[in-house]
Amino acid sequence: MNDVVLIVLLTLVGAAGTAVVMTNSPERQAVTLGMFGVLLSLLFLALQAPDVALSQLAVGTAFVPLMVMLTIRKIRGGRQ
Amino acid sequence: MNRSTRYVLFFTGGALIAVLYVWGVVGMPSFGSHDHPYRDRAVHASVAHATPNVVSSVNFDQRGFDTLGEETIFFASVVGAAALLRPSKEEREQHAANRDNLLQVLASTRLLGYVLLPLTLLVGFDVVAHGHLTPGGGFQGGVVLATGLHVLYVAGRYDALDRLRPVTVFEHGEVTGALAFVGLGFAGLAVSGSFLANVIPFGTFGSFLSAGTIDLFNFAVGIEISCGVVVLLAHFFEQAIVLRGNPQARS
Numbered sequence: 477m478n479d480v481v482l483i484v485l486l487t488l489v490g491a492a493g494t495a496v497v498m499t500n501s502p503e504r505q506a507v508t509l510g511m512f513g514v515l516l517s518l519l520f521l522a523l524q525a526p527d528v529a530l531s532q533l534a535v536g537t538a539f540v541p542l543m544v545m546l547t548i549r550k551i552r553g554g555r556q
Numbered sequence: 557m558n559r560s561t562r563y564v565l566f567f568t569g570g571a572l573i574a575v576l577y578v579w580g581v582v583g584m585p586s587f588g589s590h591d592h593p594y595r596d597r598a599v600h601a602s603v604a605h606a607t608p609n610v611v612s613s614v615n616f617d618q619r620g621f622d623t624l625g626e627e628t629i630f631f632a633s634v635v636g637a638a639a640l641l642r643p644s645k646e647e648r649e650q651h652a653a654n655r656d657n658l659l660q661v662l663a664s665t666r667l668l669g670y671v672l673l674p675l676t677l678l679v680g681f682d683v684v685a686h687g688h689l690t691p692g693g694g695f696q697g698g699v700v701l702a703t704g705l706h707v708l709y710v711a712g713r714y715d716a717l718d719r720l721r722p723v724t725v726f727e728h729g730e731v732t733g734a735l736a737f738v739g740l741g742f743a744g745l746a747v748s749g750s751f752l753a754n755v756i757p758f759g760t761f762g763s764f765l766s767a768g769t770i771d772l773f774n775f776a777v778g779i780e781i782s783c784g785v786v787v788l789l790a791h792f793f794e795q796a797i798v799l800r801g802n803p804q805a806r807s
Contacts, residue, residue, distance in 0.1 A: 526691035
């Protein structure tokens with residue numbers, strides 16, 4: 477049972493990671509990066525590392541995408 | 557440095573890292589096995605200091621010096637980012653009334669923001685305060701606290717967020733948290749003769765007031781990280797929303 481969960485989550489993390497790389501526009505990439513972060517923290521949880529899962533959830537799904545979006549907004553605003 | 561020198565440097569460094577990586581992985585215990593000598597010692601040391609969360613025990617008791625290094629890296633990177641993001645000569649602050657109206661959000665999003673703000677802050681405090689008992693601690697709770705505050709931005713209230721976080725206060729908070737960590741280290745040195753030693757009585761296993769200095773370290777780190785993340789994001793927000801100017805004018 478545990479192996480199935482790990483295999484499914486590892487596959488999803490791999491797919492999501494590929495999706496982040498394949499996303500062309502940076503603002504959409506911030507969203508796929510957030511999804512990737514959620515899946516990664518689920519994987520950490522399944523691997524019995526809740527501390528790391530919590531760090532990943534807080535940093536990877538909220539903090540980093542927010543910084544990316546703000547940076548994009550600054551760059552786009554500067555062009556006008 | 558020309559192109560071919562860079563290639564040589566990259567491939568030499570890359571090959572060395574690949575060798576070290578494979579060497580390290582081959583020596584690891586196999587995945588999912590039951591034989592973990594380091595885990596057994598870490599759990600034993602953690603239980604001896606009445607700390608149910610072994611990760612916190614490793615971070616702040618058994619390996620406090622490593623964590624001090626990590627806190628210093630975080631501190632330095634916030635200072636570095638703040639220095640990079642300071643307003644340039646071409647940029648000027650625009651008045652609140654002139655800021656763009658992209659902050660108009662759906663009423664349901666705004667309501668969700670108002671509901672989530674106190675909940676997220678509460679979860680953040682809880683994660684910091686119980687770091688020695690349950691998963692989490694100063695770092696995780698600090699990031700939750702800082703990002704929780706920014707739910708106000710998602711709710712379209714940048715003005716409220718701006719009033720709620722005077723940046724200088726949080727800059728002082730970050731320094732205070734970092735100094736508190738070092739101060740706790742020196743307190744251990746003064747009492748027991750070793751830096752970062754856990755010198756407070758350990759108390760009962762599992763109760764709130766237990767695990768000695770670990771919870772104090774969690775609070776110090778929680779203050780430093782939450783304030784540092786707020787300061788960092790404040791500089792990003794200042795660049796994205798408050799300042800207008802042409803950053804490409806110089807290039």
